Amino acid sequence: MYLDPPYVAVGRYSDFNRYHRVSFDLDDHKTLAVLFEELSQRGCYVMLSNSYCEFTLKLFARWNLDIVHAQRLINKKSSGRAGVKELVIRNY
Numbered sequence: 001m002y003l004d005p006p007y008v009a010v011g012r013y014s015d016f017n018r019y020h021r022v023s024f025d026l027d028d029h030k031t032l033a034v035l036f037e038e039l040s041q042r043g044c045y046v047m048l049s050n051s052y053c054e055f056t057l058k059l060f061a062r063w064n065l066d067i068v069h070a071q072r073l074i075n076k077k078s079s080g081r082a083g084v085k086e087l088v089i090r091n092y
Contacts, residue, residue: 001039003048005032007086010053026055033059040091052085064090 006024032048039046050056052067066088 001044001046003032003036003046005029005048005050007049008051008053008055010051010084029055029059036060036063036089036091045092046090048089050087050089052087056087056089060087060089064092066090 005028008026008029029050036046036048048060050060057065068086068088069083070086071083
């Protein structure tokens, strides 16, 4: 299973936190971590992507963490379009 929630905000303008009228906050990310654990215990292979930040590193520390570089094509400054680090979390 691949889970792609609204990412944890890591900058002033990285504040996309919803796919509908209800925001996805830090408590929702904690609930997602519980779901990740439950799916793992059921034998599911689970992959999740999220922001590379202290919060997600701590929240998913027991799992396999890979740092990937993601290109960002939208930024108010062209120098900010170089990309960012993201975290890929796997239970396998």
